[in-house]
Amino acid sequence: MDQVKQVLQTLEDLQQDSDIPKNVKAKLGDIANQLQSAKEVSLCVNKVLADLEEIGNDANMDSFVRTQLFNVSAMLERLA
Secondary structure: OHHHHHHHHHHHHHHHHOOOOOHHHHHHHHHHHHHHHHHOHHHHHHHHHHHHHHHHHHOOOOOOHHHHHHHHHHHHHHHO
């Protein structure tokens, strides 16, 4: 569960970043809500990973944000 808390903290940090577009912040909020409300985290990890990949593939995304998203994905892959 510590890894889930770390993922949620990273998502929260990204949501507070002023350089991230509002639509991406909204998607990150949805992802955080999915992880918090999941009774079995390993079951929702695949959907969350797909959502993160979709966000990360945005050509207009800042490289730092993309790196943070990949770090979150790596943390989630350890949970699956």
